[in-house]
């Protein structure tokens with residue numbers, strides 16, 4: 651069982667337009683609503699591939715109720731903790747060439763008591779679980795060390811912890827010694843305080859996060875694939891997609907695939923890459939199921955070129 655926690659979930663609204671021009675009225679081509687938030691997406695991807703999972707989320711107002719209805723409609727085991735603040739909506743605008751513009755709300759504040767209630771629920775749900783996955787931005791008012799504190803609780807209960815966060819929350823979590831962190835390129839660069847412009851830069855930055863406490867670093871690099879740095883060394887792979895449709899949720903699919911495959915070494919990296927590429931071929935934040943995942947496109951580089959520049 652893999653338990654995910656999303657403190658700041660969202661209704662993801664994806665809008666397709668022919669062209670987005672700032673400051674003009676744009677007629678939309680289609681729109682779609684998905685349950686969103688990083689942990690939510692990890693659970694959606696796991697369930698789509700029949701891996702047992704529970705999603706712990708906060709839920710506030712009519713949008714929170716809709717989020718829970720959508721998740722339950724998909725058959726996801728969801729434990730929703732009611733909160734006073736409205737669940738946010740994140741908007742993604744997609745142009746035909748695959749260019750994506752994201753507008754993510756900060757979410758409404760969580761009180762101390764609400765945070766305590768969520769922590770009780772997730773610690774309870776994680777009892778006996780193989781992984782606890784704590785993901786996404788923190789709502790206003792939530793201390794930046796929340797993932798670090800939860801990590802200590804999970805670890806002492808014998809549950810492995812994966813963290814997908816950014817900024818101070820990621821840095822604090824790394825110091826608490828999680829089994830796995832999944833930064834993307836920007837998050838990695840911010841964490842080490844220097845640009846990540848090449849595959850070698852990503853490897854060095856991932857090594858630094860390991861030195862600071864993370865057990866395994868799965869650094870996702872968009873179209874450049876991903877770098878895995880763990881106790882056994884460095885593994886690098888790619889899974890090219892000729893015509894990406896939507897990259898929203900690709901990182902969540904990568905993480906889900908990596909965990910589903912056992913979170914260890916090249917086989918797990920390859921599975922994560924296959925799931926991430928499949929997500930990119932699907933519209934909006936749809937998560938891939940078995941029929942969408944192609945393992946034949948994955949390449950694990952036996953002799954990676956560390957000097958290779960990353961796509962801008």
Ligand SMILES: Nc1ncnc2c1ncn2[C@@H]1O[C@H](COP(=O)(O)OP(=O)(O)O)[C@@H](O)[C@H]1O
Pocket residue numbers: 833834835869870871872873874875876889890891894897898899900901902904922923926927930
């Ligand atoms: N344009 C793309 N082409 C092929 N694969 C992609 C593309 N964008 C993302 N991916 C896949 O999705 C994974 C996660 O994407 P990334 O953008 O790094 O993460 P996040 O969604 O967390 O920002 C990548 O490691 C890669 O496997």
Ligand SMILES: O=P(O)(O)OC[C@H]1O[C@](O)(COP(=O)(O)O)[C@@H](O)[C@@H]1O
Pocket residue numbers: 658660662685686687688689691740754785786787788897898899900901902903935
């Ligand atoms: O919590 P954040 O950082 O605002 O991100 C939330 C958004 O990220 C997503 O989980 C997508 O994640 P990625 O595109 O980073 O994989 C959306 O479902 C959600 O709207």
